[in-house]
Amino acid sequence: MKNFYDLTAAELADYLVSKDIKKFRAQQLYKWIYGQNETDFNNMTDISKTLRAQLPELLSLDLPAMLTEHISKDGTRKYLFDMGEGRSVESVLIPSGDRLTLCVSSEVGCNMACKFCYTAKQKLQRRLKASEIVGQLLGVSSKLPEDMRITNVVFMGMGEPLDNSDEVFRSIEIMHHSWGLNMSRKKITVSTSGIVPEMHKVADSGARLAVSLNGVNDEVRSGIMPINKRWPLTDLLQACRDYCDTTGDRVTLEYVLLKDVTDSIEDARALYELTKDIPCKINIIPFNEHPNSGFQRPSERAIQRFQNALMDAGSHVLRRKTMGRDIYAACGQLTTVAKQQNDFQPATV
Numbered sequence: 001m002k003n004f005y006d007l008t009a010a011e012l013a014d015y016l017v018s019k020d021i022k023k024f025r026a027q028q029l030y031k032w033i034y035g036q037n038e039t040d041f042n043n044m045t046d047i048s049k050t051l052r053a054q055l056p057e058l059l060s061l062d063l064p065a066m067l068t069e070h071i072s073k074d075g076t077r078k079y080l081f082d083m084g085e086g087r088s089v090e091s092v093l094i095p096s097g098d099r100l101t102l103c104v105s106s107e108v109g110c111n112m113a114c115k116f117c118y119t120a121k122q123k124l125q126r127r128l129k130a131s132e133i134v135g136q137l138l139g140v141s142s143k144l145p146e147d148m149r150i151t152n153v154v155f156m157g158m159g160e161p162l163d164n165s166d167e168v169f170r171s172i173e174i175m176h177h178s179w180g181l182n183m184s185r186k187k188i189t190v191s192t193s194g195i196v197p198e199m200h201k202v203a204d205s206g207a208r209l210a211v212s213l214n215g216v217n218d219e220v221r222s223g224i225m226p227i228n229k230r231w232p233l234t235d236l237l238q239a240c241r242d243y244c245d246t247t248g249d250r251v252t253l254e255y256v257l258l259k260d261v262t263d264s265i266e267d268a269r270a271l272y273e274l275t276k277d278i279p280c281k282i283n284i285i286p287f288n289e290h291p292n293s294g295f296q297r298p299s300e301r302a303i304q305r306f307q308n309a310l311m312d313a314g315s316h317v318l319r320r321k322t323m324g325r326d327i328y329a330a331c332g333q334l335t336t337v338a339k340q341q342n343d344f345q346p347a348t349v
């Protein structure tokens with residue numbers, strides 16, 4: 001028995017053929033399940049009765065259950081999904097203009113140990129299967145009114161996506177396939193802390209690349225992101241250039257502003273120097289404070305000064321709005337808060 005949602009269209013076709021079922025049934029199943037949200041094989045009227053009776057023994061349609069939904073005053077929605085054995089992950093839905101972006105998790109916890117990150121405190125507990133990633137998209141979509149549709153997906157939730165690259169790229173294939181969800185590859189972004197040897201796979205997949213940069217020299221970056229000791233800035237930035245050369249796209253560089261750590265005018269100028277030959281846009285993200293992080297959010301004045309210095313130098317800069325502060329929208333926070341509050345029973349969502 002396989003989980004239907006773990007299989008790309010090609011894998012599903014191969015699996016069916018291995019069971020003496022015609023290949024074209026894969027297309028029918030994709031269309032029914034992803035295209036029409038039909039999850040009862042009995043209702044799939046263009047499939048023979050004999051096969052309809054056989055399918056439940058070959059394919060499960062299990063998806064992670066949604067535990068809670070929190071809606072922020074600013075319109076951000078945060079969802080908690082059950083991953084079994086008391087574990088959960090979160091997804092965040094962020095409205096912005098005509099875009100509706102879903103931030104999905106790829107792992108329960110994370111081993112990258114970024115010092116400013118709440119998820120890092122939970123350590124890696126397990127990597128998600130493709131069905132559990134696609135399941136976040138399907139689960140959240142099912143909660144939305146007819147006229148609201150998720151337009152973009154970013155792998156920026158819990159976990160380092162390139163630490164789980166097989167399942168992440170499998171889920172991208174599934175989201176993209178024209179028989180099913182038909183999401184453009186360019187509407188999917190993979191954000192990495194910098195697992196350099198895996199970064200070429202983002203270009204291969206057709207998805208967009210975002211890199212969590214956060215430091216302008218190896219000393220600062222290694223101090224807040226231990227992964228930098230393994231793959232320092234020179235290697236990381238070369239991988240960014242390679243991505244741009246291969247795809248013709250820009251890379252998005254994420255830069256968290258931490259008071260007195262990464263927020264000086266000198267840092268802004270150094271950031272420009274470091275990235276001026278890379279086709280990129282830089283997202284500056286004022287730190288979203290959480291208890292016992294040991295870091296502070298810079299003052300509004302310092303944030304503005306940093307942004308202006310970077311723009312004056314010539315960088316393409318966007319300031320990411322801090323969304324959902326009242327529902328703990330920083331990476332990994334909802335899970336921890338829910339755990340503390342014993343809020344893990346399936347709730348009415």
Ligand code: SF4
Nearest residue numbers: 110112114117120159
């Ligand atoms: S910021 Fe991302 S990569 Fe770093 S510890 Fe948190 S979840 Fe992992």
